[in-house]
Amino acid sequence: MKHIKRAFLAINAHLDWPLFLIVLTLMGVGLTTVYSATSSDGFAKLDKQLINMAAAIVVMLFVASTSPQRLMRIAVPIYLVGVALLVGVALFGIVVNGSRRWLELGFTRIQPSEIMKIAMPLMLAWFFHKYDSTLRARHFIIAAVLLLIPFALIAKQPDLGTALLVGSAGFYIIFFAGLPWKFIIGLGAAAGAAAPFLWNMLHDYQRRRIMTLIDPTTDPLGSGYHIIQSTIAIGSGGTFGKGFLNGTQTHLEFIPEKHTDFIFAVFSEEWGLLGNGVLLFLYTLLIGRGLMIAAAAPTVFTRLLAGAITLGFFTYAFINMGMVSGILPVVGVPLPFMSYGGTALVTLCVGIGILMSIHTHRMLVKK
């Protein structure tokens, strides 16, 4: 009884209750939606997702109790291992659905790009922390290189969604680290100018997705199908939705990937504009709490890391909802804490854990 209490106190010490409650609420919404999306197959997916969530929370608590100093110490090794694995994927990776994303380890497959989602901000936060006092323009260039190597490796797989998430996480660090505004504006202009070249570098299917976004009806049974069906789902949901388990688009299998990347269409069809508003509010709360943590973070490393991770959650949510509602091209980005799948959930909870760690260790640092 005593050590149970002690264990609880230990956990409680590093738990940020507001963040935890928001995440639990999102997971709860996610679970019900996964159930709705997969109810025709029974409870199998729901059970698995419950286990995924439990595991992710355990990981979250573990990370939360890990001090930022320790995180800083492992930043460089994780980054180097991540890049090495990405090179390994490029050389020996196995191809699934035309993309080389996985590394076969014999007993399991891993997706090193997933590690990079955490490793990238860790590495860059460490980097700017280390050179904070002597920050020069060249440091930004080095940071850009550190960012671009894994980005290019992931984009090459090809996995545009993950590349965007990894790249944006890195960019947020550089932005918060104080990248001069003229650079940011210059970068924007350069990106605009380079757009035609980038277009040529894109894979056919990626170009098609972007074209489809502009006019989904050009290929209604091909790549436009996903967008058409998901916008129908959202639009037909109306203000109050069709009700839980009543989404016809969902239950008649019109929505592809309905329990993973397109789960938002399922949610939106059944809960309508009202549900969407609630969901946006929950994400805003999550991000708001993250930004508060970032603002209160005591060190360069922690504040950069907290800011980037928080904006990372936003990026996930925005890209996913944007693509499902037809204003962004279709890329493989899950809806945070909602989409079915263990890997993404664990990665997200590592991020939450880091935020909690930063917040609950701040006093210790100051002391």
Add this chain to the structure above:
Amino acid sequence: MGNFHNDEGDLSRFRFRLGIAALLLLLAFGLLLGRFVWLQVIQHDFYRTRAEDNRIALIPIVPNRGVIVDRNGVVLARNFSAYTLEIMPSQAAPLDETIDALAEIIDIQGKDRKRFKRLLDEAKNFESIPIRTRLTDEEVAKFSAHRYRFPGVEVKARLFRQYPENTLAAHAIGYISRINTKEKESIEQAGHSANYKGTEHIGKVGLEANYEFELHGKTGHEQVEVGADGRPIRVLSQKPATPGNNLKLTLDTGLQAVAEQAFGNRRGSLTAIDPRNGAVLALVSSPAFDPNLFVDGIRFDDWDDLNNNPDKPMLNRAIYSTHPPGSTFKPLMALGALTVGKRTPNQSIADPGYFNFGGRRFMDDKVGGHGSVDMFKSIVVSCNTYYYTLASDMGIDNIARFMGDLGLGRRSGIDIPGEATGILPSPQWKESRFKKREQQKWYSGETISVGIGQGYNAYSTLHMAHALANILNYGKVFRPHLVQTITNPTTGEVRTIESEPVRQVALKTEHVDFIKRAMAGVVKSGTGARAFAGAAYESGGKTGTAQVFSLKGGQKYVAGQLKERLRDHSWYVAFAPVDNPQIVVAVMVENGGFGAASAAPIARQVFDYHLTGKRAAGAAPEVNVPEDADASASEEDDNETH
């Protein structure tokens, strides 16, 4: 952790950037919210409709087609259910590969492939096309085990039309076959497209075509929720189909069988009508075809055989094939002359064996003539000369008007499609028929030929039977019809096809009775006597012979020396019993020679069966008759001038 030296400056810059980020983020979420409002509030109706369209499909339920039975309830057309193996070309893998793979588990022959190809060419889009019909249970089971390998291939239970009596009355009943593009258009124009959703067959000829909308029934539908792959998931509502109406015919299968058998393998046609109401008792066109061949898409070889057969089995001779009626026209002419007052029964002519008119000599068949001939004798011995003078006296306008009233040269209105109008010659007809001025002119010599049923005259057996029935009815004209009643199987409501006369021809009773007696005389002692020797009833009739081949003057017609196809057509029109006629027949045997030889014995077997129930053993025999017993027109002069 000692980097606190410029922390304050760093921190304020960081917090400022955090604020910027928060602002951008709220903006982005605002954009999303705007998008949601656009989709879910402003465009909601549009997307709601789209979602409904997505999920609900109406699946038609094809009604059972009405059954056709004869007057005694013998089934002539019915339905049976069978499994077919069908391919949806739009969903299946490459067709040749699919069929090859199917052939490994189910017997698919070359003819099946040929038919499939032909149906594919004719098919509407997204239609499923049978590759094999009438699968056995074993084959269905075999395919089911391999089903996963064949996307777009399915076993379907379908209703098929079946004609249990096969070739019997095939021309009258007709057949159904797959709907073609033209028929689809006409269904659309008639506003029936909704009712034909899911219907794949339509009546093509005969009663099946004429009563298509009675037989078809009302298509029901199932409202089903479908998944993205179009598979039905659950039924939301169902409206069952209403089966088509059943037809009960006036046709007597027994009589029809006797009549068809009497033809043997000869070509020709027969129409038998009950003169009291216009009910068609038998309608024979020989040779016939098997309508069952058409039901699931006729095979190429069968179609080829039917189409290239010189005997033209697909032709409904009874209503479409018209020929000069020869001497069977004479009783009608006699009645016409009586009616318009150009002759009395007792007026006699002296027949020298020819008739001179306009510098030409029209010959009688009997060399030296029949001597003194009155109207009665003119019919019994079929005296040409009598009718040359009669036609000349009556004039073509009178002839055309009277014959038109009797129903010649027009459609009778029988309830099967494809009836020929025939040709009732007249100056007006000639004018409209020919383009050149000199061809349009009516020559009075032509009137003389018309008088003996030759020349331009051309009628079907339906025409002749109908005209004779109208006479026997004292001018009351009934529309010939094959359908007696139409029964709604759901409500049990029975509609009788009206047997009210459609019009009245002004005929005098004593004139009609005289013609009846004269025609009875033909059977008693004239050209029909041999064929009807020993009959248990009294009948009236008239033989006729229609020229196929025009002989030059002086040549003698010797049937045996002519090629079969150039022999004269043999006609016989008759009725029985004389006192109270119950049946009228018109028989025409192509290239059958003299009417008394081929056509009259067929009429004999038909009457025997109808009036006494006696069934003949085989085809009607050809009766050997003296060559001069029947009249065939010949002219001494050239006929080039007309």
